[in-house]
Amino acid sequence: MSFMYPLCLLALLGIPAVIIIYILRSQYTEQTVNSTYIWTLSEKFLKRRNPLSGLTGIIALILQLLMVLLITLALVKPIITLKDAANEYCFILDASASMNMSDGEKTRFEKGKDEIEDVISSSKRGSEYTLIYVNDEATTIYEGVSSKKTALKLLSELEPSYAGSNIDSAKMIAQEFFNKSPSTETYLVTDKSYNMHQNVTIIDVSGDENNYGITDVICQVNTEIDGTSVLTVGGKLNSYKKPTSLRVEAYVDGADAPSGSGEFMILPTTDGTEFELGKIKLDKPSYSSVRVVIANEDALFSDNEVIIYNAKNEKQYKTIIVSEAPFFLEASIDAVGDYDVISVSPEEFEAKYKNSSFGLYIFDSYVPAELPQSGTVWMINANQSVSGAGFSYRSEVVLKEPCDMEKSTSSQSTIRALLKGVNAKDLYLIKYLRYSTSGDYMTLLSTDGIPLVMAGENDFGNRMVLFAFDIHDSNIALTGDFVSLVDNLINYSFPSVLDSTSYIAGEEIIINTVANCESVKVISPSGKTKYLDTQKTMNTYVLGESGTYTVEVNAGGSIRTHSFFSETPYGERAPKTVEQNFSIIGTPSRDRLDGEFDPTIIIFVLIALIFAADWMVYMYEKRQLR
Amino acid sequence: MSKFTIDEELLAQIESLQSLLKNNVAGMFGGNRQSKSFGSSCEFADYRDYLPGDDINRIDWNAYARFDKLYEKLYYDERQMHTRIYIDASRSMVHADDSKAQASLRIAACLAYLSVCEMDKVSIYAIHGDKIEEIISSMVGKESYISAINKLNDVEFYGDSRISEAILPAKVGRGDGYSVIISDFLTDDNYENAIDHLVSKKRDVLCVQVLSADEINPQMRGKMHLFDSEDTNKTYRKKIDRDIVRAYKEALRFVIERIKNYCQAREATYLLAPANASLFDIFFGTMIDLGVLK
Numbered sequence: 001m002s003f004m005y006p007l008c009l010l011a012l013l014g015i016p017a018v019i020i021i022y023i024l025r026s027q028y029t030e031q032t033v034n035s036t037y038i039w040t041l042s043e044k045f046l047k048r049r050n051p052l053s054g055l056t057g058i059i060a061l062i063l064q065l066l067m068v069l070l071i072t073l074a075l076v077k078p079i080i081t082l083k084d085a086a087n088e089y090c091f092i093l094d095a096s097a098s099m100n101m102s103d104g105e106k107t108r109f110e111k112g113k114d115e116i117e118d119v120i121s122s123s124k125r126g127s128e129y130t131l132i133y134v135n136d137e138a139t140t141i142y143e144g145v146s147s148k149k150t151a152l153k154l155l156s157e158l159e160p161s162y163a164g165s166n167i168d169s170a171k172m173i174a175q176e177f178f179n180k181s182p183s184t185e186t187y188l189v190t191d192k193s194y195n196m197h198q199n200v201t202i203i204d205v206s207g208d209e210n211n212y213g214i215t216d217v218i219c220q221v222n223t224e225i226d227g228t229s230v231l232t233v234g235g236k237l238n239s240y241k242k243p244t245s246l247r248v249e250a251y252v253d254g255a256d257a258p259s260g261s262g263e264f265m266i267l268p269t270t271d272g273t274e275f276e277l278g279k280i281k282l283d284k285p286s287y288s289s290v291r292v293v294i295a296n297e298d299a300l301f302s303d304n305e306v307i308i309y310n311a312k313n314e315k316q317y318k319t320i321i322v323s324e325a326p327f328f329l330e331a332s333i334d335a336v337g338d339y340d341v342i343s344v345s346p347e348e349f350e351a352k353y354k355n356s357s358f359g360l361y362i363f364d365s366y367v368p369a370e371l372p373q374s375g376t377v378w379m380i381n382a383n384q385s386v387s388g389a390g391f392s393y394r395s396e397v398v399l400k401e402p403c404d405m406e407k408s409t410s411s412q413s414t415i416r417a418l419l420k421g422v423n424a425k426d427l428y429l430i431k432y433l434r435y436s437t438s439g440d441y442m443t444l445l446s447t448d449g450i451p452l453v454m455a456g457e458n459d460f461g462n463r464m465v466l467f468a469f470d471i472h473d474s475n476i477a478l479t480g481d482f483v484s485l486v487d488n489l490i491n492y493s494f495p496s497v498l499d500s501t502s503y504i505a506g507e508e509i510i511i512n513t514v515a516n517c518e519s520v521k522v523i524s525p526s527g528k529t530k531y532l533d534t535q536k537t538m539n540t541y542v543l544g545e546s547g548t549y550t551v552e553v554n555a556g557g558s559i560r561t562h563s564f565f566s567e568t569p570y571g572e573r574a575p576k577t578v579e580q581n582f583s584i585i586g587t588p589s590r591d592r593l594d595g596e597f598d599p600t601i602i603i604f605v606l607i608a609l610i611f612a613a614d615w616m617v618y619m620y621e622k623r624q625l626r
Numbered sequence: 627m628s629k630f631t632i633d634e635e636l637l638a639q640i641e642s643l644q645s646l647l648k649n650n651v652a653g654m655f656g657g658n659r660q661s662k663s664f665g666s667s668c669e670f671a672d673y674r675d676y677l678p679g680d681d682i683n684r685i686d687w688n689a690y691a692r693f694d695k696l697y698e699k700l701y702y703d704e705r706q707m708h709t710r711i712y713i714d715a716s717r718s719m720v721h722a723d724d725s726k727a728q729a730s731l732r733i734a735a736c737l738a739y740l741s742v743c744e745m746d747k748v749s750i751y752a753i754h755g756d757k758i759e760e761i762i763s764s765m766v767g768k769e770s771y772i773s774a775i776n777k778l779n780d781v782e783f784y785g786d787s788r789i790s791e792a793i794l795p796a797k798v799g800r801g802d803g804y805s806v807i808i809s810d811f812l813t814d815d816n817y818e819n820a821i822d823h824l825v826s827k828k829r830d831v832l833c834v835q836v837l838s839a840d841e842i843n844p845q846m847r848g849k850m851h852l853f854d855s856e857d858t859n860k861t862y863r864k865k866i867d868r869d870i871v872r873a874y875k876e877a878l879r880f881v882i883e884r885i886k887n888y889c890q891a892r893e894a895t896y897l898l899a900p901a902n903a904s905l906f907d908i909f910f911g912t913m914i915d916l917g918v919l920k
Binding site: 026027028029030031032033034035036037038039040041042043044045046047054621623624625626 | 717718719721722726810812813814838841846847848849850851852853854855856858860861862863864865866867868869870872873874876877878880881
């Protein structure tokens with residue numbers, strides 16, 4: 001036995017204090033009375049007294065001493081060690097989307113938490129708890145926590161995700177714990193069944209619920225002969241457990257009433273059953289959004305709704321070309337899209353546009369004294385360094401013979417996207433510039449390992465494209481590669497906020513920072529808000545929920561809203577799945593932890609009982625002296 | 627001890643009372659009290675044959691006319707009684723509070739006044755140890771009462787009192803009225819011989835037991851070490867609780883019953899007078915109920 005607060009043993013000084021008080025109280029009061037005759041005579045009339053009467057004082061003393069002793073014990077908080085009585089527990093809690101399924105009262109995740117809570121609560125004090133939270137990835141929430149209170153508190157704060165479940169990753173972590181301590185008791189709390197398992201207790205929280213969901217939605221706009229636009233909504237539905245008649249409704253552009261609906265008998269199949277709603281007449285040429293819902297209630301609501309957003313062209317920024325000979329650039333930009341482009345000479349730029357704001361600055365054979373702090377910058381044939389550009393000019397290389405240009409073979413997705421459609425065959429140049437660049441630049445085209453076309457970021461966090469040669473010193477402008485390259489670079493320079501309007505929950509998506517962006521706010525379906533870093537050209541964001549996300553971009557004072565839908569992962573929609581194996585490899589040992597027993601509650605009960613007994617003795621004495 | 631006082635209004639009311647004697651009065655002097663012997667009062671008692679030398683004024687001539695024989699009319703005699711009041715002047719009567727002493731003196735004073743009003747002689751004695759000390763001697767008439775009664779304030783309460791040892795050797799008179807013993811009688815039996823002695827002297831004996839409120843219903847509780855005010859060697863050490871108080875009350879009841887029974891057996895009268903009881907209640911209530919007064 002050990003004491004948590006041994007200093008509190010000083011409270012034992014109360015024992016002599018109680019004894020002194022008892023002695024002082026036990027003194028007889030001396031008094032002279034008229035006559036002691038009757039008092040003495042009363043002895044003969046004294047009937048058999050309650051044996052307690054004469055002992056109340058000593059009983060009260062004993063009780064009070066016991067109380068002081070017990071209060072001291074309660075203060076010092078004794079802990080009794082129980083040999084090999086405690087365990088190490090490792091809980092793997094499946095937090096995938098399917099754990100959101102509800103039987104009407106509790107979700108599977110809540111049931112799972114209750115199960116873990118029961119195990120923790122009934123475990124011996126001194127046990128240690130580890131909790132692994134699993135969705136797309138496994139996260140150790142706590143490890144080796146010995147406080148039940150802490151373990152339960154952290155457990156209670158957990159919420160299920162809408163992502164898939166990476167149980168294998170959790171198994172690896174659990175295996176590590178088991179390897180370290182083979183006496184660890186591992187619990188897997190999930191709604192999946194396992195054909196085989198070893199060294200693990202599977203707590204299956206799945207129920208008999210049915211689930212059905214929308215697995216695919218296709219929206220097609222057609223123009224009728226009379227010129228009106230009609231929308232056809234179709235797709236696939238699935239009922240995962242039993243055939244069910246489902247009512248499907250479509251709401252166009254946020255309408256309150258269904259724009260179209262239909263009733264379909266859906267069978268449990270692997271791929272789902274196709275459905276198609278009737279033609280929906282549109283008031284305008286196209287739609288902004290279509291919300292397709294299953295009106296029937298089931299165990300998992302999140303896969304009963306899909307919203308399709310019609311992506312719009314967001315590349316509506318101004319471009320300025322500062323060049324003495326902008327022909328090739330103008331032509332190629334004109335070829336790839338309808339952009340607002342102005343071309344000015346360097347003198348004109350210095351005189352008129354130096355302080356104007358543009359989405360894209362193209363400086364051709366001209367280096368401004370200061371780099372624009374907003375907007376993407378292309379620098380072509382910059383024969384001197386400029387502060388904040390992320391490169392420094394070193395030298396000009398004049399070749400005796402033209403050299404070939406080679407495109408990057410990197411598998412990096414951004415480089416691949418920037419070189420889309422660029423063959424780089426038979427491209428050559430006769431003169432180029434050598435730069436020293438920072439690590440933020442990606443090389444797209446090079447010659448003998450010397451970068452010729454690079455893309456990256458400047459010190460202001462804006463995208464930057466660097467051409468290390470004069471376009472006129474190369475044949476690139478005369479090839480189709482140049483148009484493709486300019487198209488790619490324009491896309492790079494004017495990135496869309498989002499690449500798609502439909503994702504799967506749990507995915508990590510890229511949200512691009514557009515030109516002149518002041519703030520980017522992401523609002524989740526549950527209303528959680530997150531501001532992204534606008535200093536970065538792009539931010540990654542993990543979709544933790546299922547439903548409609550909204551991205552609010554404040555660019556140049558105007559706020560534009562982009563919506564996209566995050567769907568429940570398809571693998572998480574079935575009410576019951578059977579997995580093959582979950583085994584923790586190894587031989588469990590019996591080396592358990594020493595348990596602890598905290599007798600505080602017993603002590604308090606005893607204190608209460610003794611207090612009650614002392615009170616009764618006091619009341620008895622008071623009654624006797626009445 | 628503070629001086630005792632008596633309400634004059636009460637004395638005026640007491641004048642309306644009359645004491646009832648059980649024994650035949652045998653006073654030496656004529657008085658107001660009707661004797662069993664024949665005398666010269668106005669109250670007719672009987673006839674007897676006329677004897678030569680009898681007072682011819684008492685011959686009933688009507689009877690002579692009817693029976694042709696001389697009959698002498700006899701009348702009751704009236705005597706003066708001598709009321710003797712003995713006050714226990716021990717320390718136990720005055721310790722803690724003087725309520726018992728005050729009550730004793732007031733009762734004595736009222737009884738004395740009643741006797742004085744009935745033309746009786748009154749003597750008041752204080753008992754100290756085995757001696758009696760005469761406080762007021764043969765007081766007769768209201769005037770002497772008023773001048774003498776203040777002497778009661780001179781009574782000192784100290785030491786102990788042994789009633790029998792004090793009264794037995796004293797001159798107590800014979801058949802000439804009341805002997806009143808006023809005491810707390812908190813003793814085993816030292817009053818019994820005195821009662822016997824007084825009864826044997828054909829005196830009407832009235833024992834007035836005066837007890838303080840705290841003696842009748844003790845309030846003290848807890849661990850007590852009690853010392854007797856008359857004899858500090860007598861002590862009582864106990865934790866006084868409900869049971870002890872209950873036993874005390876039973877003991878007190880026993881003591882009261884014992885003296886009461888003793889008095890009844892000897893045709894003496896016992897009267898319990900709580901010190902805090904009003905004199906009016908004692909005289910116009912208890913004493914009338916007991917047949918001491920009417």
